[in-house]
Amino acid sequence: MNFANRIRSVRKNLNITQTAFGERLGKTITTVQNWESGRNTPDEGNIMFIAQMFNVNYRWLSIGEGDMHDGRKAAPHWSIKSAENNVITSHTAISGIPGSAAPVDISDFVFIPRYALETSTDGEIIGGHENVVDVLAFQKKWINKLSYPANTLSLITVIGDSMTPTFKDNDVIMITTDMPAFAPGLYIVRDCHGLRLKRLYKDKDGGLHLISDNAVYPEEVYSLKEQETGVVVIAGRVIWYGRNV
DSSP states (O other): OOOOHHHHHHHHHOOHHHHHHHHHHTOOHHHHHHHHHHHHHOOHHHHHHHHHHHOHHHHHHHHOOOSSTTTTSOOOOOOOOOTOEEETTTSOOOOTTTTTTSSOOOOGEEEEEEEEOOEEESEEOOOOOEEEEEEEEEEEHHHHHHOOGGGGGGEEESSSSSHHHHHHTEEEEEESSOOSSSSSSEEEEEETTTEEEEEEEEEETTOOEEEEESSSSSOOOOOHHHHTTTTTEEEEEEEEOOOOO
């Protein structure tokens, strides 16, 4: 089943017209018709938004992997807000949805995937099932101020206490893979423990130091050779975080 058939299946499963389907997404009937005929395909951000809006499996919709609903029953909920309110939540009014208080043009937003992570025995985050679990929508003008390409950005939920008091359980961090040059700061690293959030710096010999903000966790050092052979890899730099209040 190609994308055109999958998007048509989503609409027919909802038992709504192409016009109504487009209205819920802020799209014209012509756009929906082009999707269903295979003439055009939405970009990745819109595919994520469609999956979130109609509570379907993102990977199924995007590449045909798995089933449409993949065992999902609950309606999606976007609950993380930034201090500047740059994130759409499940309570934000969307154009075309009954009961909506005010319209929102989704073309003004960038949709960034949030990845599922497991918890390691020492309370740090590690990569286990790094599949996209949902997306958060950020205002495009705010993302542009970060000066990082949107396609290099992703979100991860923090679990554990190794970086307290700076980060707490369920904080959401945004990372970029756009790292032209190393500078000391907060990073996600991949090593034998999986993916971990650490504060990094390099010594005069090129050794990579991994520091936890929680003093209970000892400092770790990887030699230049270990870095060159892939024993440790810098996966992304932290550029933003959000927290529930």
